[in-house]
Amino acid sequence: MQGIEREMKKILRSFNQLFDSVIELRKNAASEKEKVTGMSGQKSDFLQVLLDLHNESEDSATSFTMKHIKGILMDTLVGGTDTTSTMTEWVMAELMQHPEKMEKMKKELCDVVGLNNTVEEFHLPSLSYLNAVIKESFRMHPPLPLIFPRCCGQSLVLGGYTIPKGSRVFLNMWSINMDPNVWDNPSEFQSERFLNDTDKFDFRYLPFGAGRRMCPGLSLEEKMLALILASLLHSFDWKLPQGTELELSSKFGLVVKKKIPLRLISVPRLTNSELYKE
Numbered sequence: 001m002q003g004i005e006r007e008m009k010k011i012l013r014s015f016n017q018l019f020d021s022v023i024e025l026r027k028n029a030a031s032e033k034e035k036v037t038g039m040s041g042q043k044s045d046f047l048q049v050l051l052d053l054h055n056e057s058e059d060s061a062t063s064f065t066m067k068h069i070k071g072i073l074m075d076t077l078v079g080g081t082d083t084t085s086t087m088t089e090w091v092m093a094e095l096m097q098h099p100e101k102m103e104k105m106k107k108e109l110c111d112v113v114g115l116n117n118t119v120e121e122f123h124l125p126s127l128s129y130l131n132a133v134i135k136e137s138f139r140m141h142p143p144l145p146l147i148f149p150r151c152c153g154q155s156l157v158l159g160g161y162t163i164p165k166g167s168r169v170f171l172n173m174w175s176i177n178m179d180p181n182v183w184d185n186p187s188e189f190q191s192e193r194f195l196n197d198t199d200k201f202d203f204r205y206l207p208f209g210a211g212r213r214m215c216p217g218l219s220l221e222e223k224m225l226a227l228i229l230a231s232l233l234h235s236f237d238w239k240l241p242q243g244t245e246l247e248l249s250s251k252f253g254l255v256v257k258k259k260i261p262l263r264l265i266s267v268p269r270l271t272n273s274e275l276y277k278e
């Protein structure tokens with residue numbers, strides 16, 4: 001009616017073309033490699049695993065088609081891009097708002113990584129303060145505060161409320177995260193509350209949802225976000241452009257972002273300028 005469907009189909013077509021060309025490139029590269037090395041079926045990345053599954057399932061009753069592959073690529077792209085960039089922005093904004101925590105963060109990075117090195121994946125498990133800062137940022141700024149709606153399978157009474165079978169239920173994570181009965185001083189950014197955190201499942205804190213439909217990108221995200229942030233914070237000092245002020249208001253949408261995008265100036269921090277070259 002308002003051209004939304006037409007626009008959606010146009011976007012879908014361009015994504016389809018993108019995925020087709022990526023898949024075609026991969027297939028050509030794989031057959032080229034097979035010709036040179038005589039080896040096939042090398043599981044080098046996620047796309048290759050999907051293509052191998054497709055090849056293996058061609059003769060089976062439950063086939064795994066190209067349509068499935070493109071659907072998975074689409075889910076990964078949609079689920080993993082806006083959420084990650086939004087969260088990077090929130091963590092940086094909170095650290096700019098709390099310079100003492102920014103300093104603590106940098107000290108941890110200096111101790112673990114050293115100013116003559118760049119951050120690598122193997123450093124991440126030792127960055128416990130970074131982990132706490134990320135968790136506290138997820139608590140205060142969950143990118144998907146209502147996670148995804150659930151449908152009630154059978155009628156039940158919960159906390160005195162009757163929820164009829166078939167109701168659509170939204171879980172408001174944001175209000176749980178801000179509830180003083182659940183968290184001490186919930187409106188304060190206190191990353192230290194997550195410092196001695198155990199891996200025990202905590203129903204007060206569900207930025208990635210829960211149950212069978214919880215976010216499948218969780219373990220990738222934990223590493224990706226920590227690596228992006230650790231690299232940004234270790235390699236550069238950050239300051240606000242002159243005459244600008246930091247503000248932390250949010251804008252509601254499918255992903256809750258900062259209302260005004262964060263703009264910062266980076267100043268190289270590492271001792272060896274060669275480390276900034278590819």
Ligand code: HEM
Pocket residue numbers: 075076077079080081083084087142143144147148149206207208209210211212213214215216217218220221
């Ligand atoms: C800051 C990062 C992310 C956050 C906060 C986040 C959060 C969520 C949440 C709350 C859900 C709904 C879970 C539920 O209803 O229980 C979800 C679903 C999903 N996420 Fe993520 N996500 C993130 C990153 C990613 C990444 C990196 C990927 C892929 C690589 C991804 C792929 C998906 C997919 C495919 C679903 C739908 C799962 C289903 O319906 O079965 N997400 N995510």
